Amino acid sequence: MADSVRLALAKAVSDSTPPKPTFANIEERIKYLNWQGEMATRLKRRIPDLQTRKELLDAIWYESKRAGLDVAMVMGLIQVESAFRKYATSVVGARGYMQVMPFWSRVIGDGDAKKLFQMQTNLRYGCSILRLYIDMEKGDLYLALGRYNGSRGRPEYPKAVLSNWKNWEFTS
DSSP states (O other): OOHHHHHHHHHHHHOOOOOOOOOSSHHHHHHHHHHHHHHHHHHTTTOOOHHHHHHHHHHHHHHHHHTTOOHHHHHHHHHHHHTTOTTOBOTTOOBTTTTBOTHHHHHTSOSOGGGGGSHHHHHHHHHHHHHHHHHHTTTOHHHHHHHHHTOTTOSHHHHHHHHHHHHTOOOO
C-alpha cells in the first residue's frame, strides 16, 4: 500500500469525532428520524435493546455518510458480515460488525486490534476501507465488495451484499 494511501486512511480512522448527525434543515432531520425509527423496528429482532439499536444506527448513518457510502449498502454488508453482532469473529480473525481484519489496526491505526470490537471504531475502519476499495476499483462496486471480503472476482459475496442491501432501503 502506498504511503499516501496509508496516511489518508490513518487520518480517516484517527478522527475521534463522535457520531453526531447534523442536518442542513429540518426536513433532512425529519427524514433521518423517520429512517432511524424504521430501521430500529427492523433491527429489533436482532438487537432487543432500543438504546443500543439507536446508537448503532446513529453510528452506521454517520460513518456511511462520512465515507460517502450508501447507508443501506453498509447495513446490507453488516448483515452479511456479522448479522449485526458486535463481537462476531470470523475463522480468519476478522472482527466486529464489519468484520475488519486485525492487520488494519497496525497498518492505519494504533495497533490495538481489540478496538475493532468498539462500535464506532469498527464502523469507521470498515467504511473507510470499503471507500478505499471502491476508489481503487474506479467505482465498480462488485469488484470493491469482492476485494473487501477477500473474494475479488467471485460472485457469491457481492451478490449477497447487494441482495441484503435491498432489505435496508428506506423510502420516506
